Amino acid sequence: MARRAVAISKATSAVTAALVLLLVLVPIGAVSLRAGWPEALVVADWAALKFTILQAVLSALFSAALAVPVARALARRQFYGRGALVLLMGAPFILPVIVAVMGLLAVFGQGGFLNEGLSALGLPRVQIYGLHGVVLAHVFFNLPLATRLLLQGWESIPQERFRLAASLGMGPREVMRRLELPMLKERLPAVLLVVFLICLSSFAVALTLGGGPAATTLELAIYQAFHLEFDLGRAALLALVQLALVLGVGLIALQLGRVAGFGAGRGAVRQRWDAGARWLRVQDGLVLGLAVLFIMLPLVMVAVRGAGQVLSLPASAWSAALASVIIALCSTVLCIAAALALASAQGRAAEVIGLLGLAISPLVLGTGLFLLINPYASPQALALPITMLVNALMALPFALRIIAPEYARAEADFGQLADALGLRGLARMRRMIWPQIRASLGFAAGLAAALSMGDLGVIALFADGETATLPLQVYRLMGAYRMEAAAGAALLLVMLSFGLFAVFDWGGRRGADA
């Protein structure tokens, strides 16, 4: 770790950190200033805080716990279509919320597969609405992400370790204890943290599947304060509570998750000697089969509903699609540049700052920016650049969590060699870091692009009649009773999001495998 800062100059990461910090704190400040200091939290706010934490904790625990067997099975099996499966694992996370909820309901809803099956068997129907429904939806979104993050962990265990374990005659249990558990101990806190933080700011899922006001999250309380009561002070106070919560938990989790301590590997495809037993094959097959079913069924339903509509979509949907793709590409560049700069600092502070994107309510951020811009320019004129900036900020935590450990590993493994060769600055980035972190860069860029595609975010606050993004267009179609056209636009959105994700992810991994 000694020579870490030579990779990119300290100044770059410090400036990036400062910019991110400013971008988060100044808007909250602007909202509070406008409103004056707010009064204390009311009973309903405390209830919202409690529910927010409860559902986020449950969602994180279930997602991470289920991701372990899935990632383990993926890590130790080679089979036809594995690459495609890994790619598909990214799909739910990048689905626009409303689309995913519709897909989930087609499977778990009142008229969904599950209930049809149950009633055919003469069993009572199950109800998806409630805390369990919220957790189910969050697991659907986050299980694949958690699996991907853990899979990276498995891939970070050098092949030589497995060979050594095999030559020492270790069985699957021993391998788990000696190689996999230490890795999990290091990676799981980060996975739990990420899922927990994502679920903290849950809004539409909790609202639609929660079943009523008992399932009110902080984000919804902020929305209410802003939207219904126009109580900016309360919105800012709630946003600060959310910020404190995320930063507090983030600090604890980062304290728990130590930096990778594995030796240098060759980045080759893993061959495993400990998982050949028939019952292990069956077990892994079953785990993967169930995971695929759980993830794919709702997606298939989205595709089926929208398939007939995509080609007959109105022109406005296509121009919105173009705007969305452009925004997504620009915000991806911003996001990855910021993530690299912060990752090169390899410090706790940088990581915490990277988390801010999750901690800040998009509504408060958007409102703050609006208040800041309004005295000087028309906020509408800046709708697209602002959307790019905010989307980049929102994706930054994910990109950083993906890139930072790999960056640290590359520095730890090859840093001394690079120092000896006198590699610095951009040359060091190109020759040493880039080949090592290419796969994670691709994954991170894919996520950032797809998240930006699917984000309804601040555009709704800034948009005028003419500029619209595709998610906004989906809502507009639904609002005009055009449910079928909305399903078509939703499918287009999914295909574009997934296409962007696939291009980046595949590009990154292909280069890394070579």
Added chain:
Amino acid sequence: MKHLAFATGVFVSAAGIAAAETPELVVYTYDSFVSEWGPGPQIEAAFEEVCGCDLKFVAAGDGAGLLSRLRLEGARTEADIVLGLDTNLTAAAKETGLFAPHSVSAEYSLPVDWADDFFVPYDWGYFAFVHQAEFDAPVSFKALAGSDARILIQDPRSSTPGLGLLMWVKAAYGEEAPAIWEGLADNIVTVTKGWSEAYGLFLEGEADMVLSYTTSLAYHMIAEDDHGKKAALFEEGHYLQVEVAGKLAGSDVPELADSFLEFMVTDAFQSVIPTTNWMYPAVTPEAGLPEGFESLVQPEKALLLSADEAAEIRAEALEEWRAALSQ
């Protein structure tokens, strides 16, 4: 002005001159109004034919979103007209001091008397629970609470129909409202962010009934030729949503804004409303309502709290709602 335009024409593009000469009227409205299936495009064309101006719609979410946007922008707003508030929002809108009184008068076809110095109504509708024709719908809130019918409603904190339902129960039951909500709690499948989600879930078969409008059926009948849906008639009467527009005091084209409000209650505007916004026009056009509207259920009693009453009881009604449904 023309000479100046000519002189500067050497330096600026022709498009720039055209823009400088044609006054622009900026109308803030909600999303679905401006969509290509909404009233926006037809109304823009019709008004531009007579006004010699450029009518520009700016979509800003839903009704409450409009008001928030306006409050954020304050006196600097570019809006000349805000179109799409309802009576649950007009008291707060008036309080901003951003609106100017109007001088429009018309023979309104609203089922209630209308008098408001600041806001002109352009359409209205009855809230109602929509269901499939074969479903045996309850006839009142009390019957609904006592039945095992499953309903979808919208969150009053994020949705105008949701807020309308809150006012409906309050207007019909007053002090008894919390008891009604407690009775309804086990009928409610879920509470959605907005109308679109709830209606989408209903069409997917997630519940027996969804809170919408009696005029929703007109859409299904006229646009989809689907006669398989009904709106449940409730004995308590049905709460109204009256949608209004108002002029901004700071408008830089006040005469143009006035003429838009006048235009709003004429046939050219009103005849577009029924089959694009799927609401009743505020002034019935000379040609009458489109075929299909006559078959919509007619509530015997129309309920509507005044803007001031609605503003006054909102916080209390919301807290009752939250408490009853949180148990």
